């Protein structure tokens with residue numbers, strides 16, 4: 001795995017390629033971003049942005065959403081998918097904000113992850129973008145791209161968060177996550193566009209593919225992950241004569 005200095009250099013190279021990296025969710029407050037991030041599970045950011053203006057116009061804060069009729073919330077967020085579970089999570093989260101935090105979004109990871117429907121990724125999105133507290137959300141794009149680049153070495157989002165936050169200065173955490181997400185969406189897709197990548201020279205995954213003179217494809221990724229997971233074979237025991 002790369003050193004902290006190498007990790008910073010890789011992220012800086014990608015940041016030059018994606019100077020516009022930021023969350024694509026629309027919000028005006030920490031509460032709105034919390035709601036939008038919960039809605040973004042299994043949905044596109046554009047799809048969430050389509051429904052939130054009407055949702056926030058009807059239920060503008062935690063107190064309003066806590067007491068909302070479930071059927072009305074479900075109807076407003078229907079197009080984002082899993083609308084029953086999401087409506088339940090939004091209303092439960094809003095009730096917890098009212099009961100335990102005076103209707104405000106708390107500013108710590110510990111308090112955020114106790115809210116219904118809120119995990120570390122969602123908490124980090126809100127901390128980093130709306131509350132000015134360093135946070136590094138790890139989604140599927142961050143997982144894929146950071147492992148390919150060799151700046152992380154795990155399929156576990158919590159472990160990758162630890163590895164990246166250990167290598168990068170706190171003030172850069174959220175930007176680094178946004179950059180890796182955008183790179184994963186635009187360039188380092190499951191079938192990556194390596195010829196367009198500003199970090200290609202430093203990429204462990206591409207270097208392996210070039211060594212083997214084979215194209216970088218999702219199948220290549222799976223085969224290498226399986227090879228890494230396979231325990232080293234013991235030498236065969238010598239036969240007794």
Ligand code: SF4
Nearest residue numbers: 188192194197200203
């Ligand atoms: S070189 Fe290819 S595999 Fe490596 S980060 Fe860039 S796009 Fe992804």
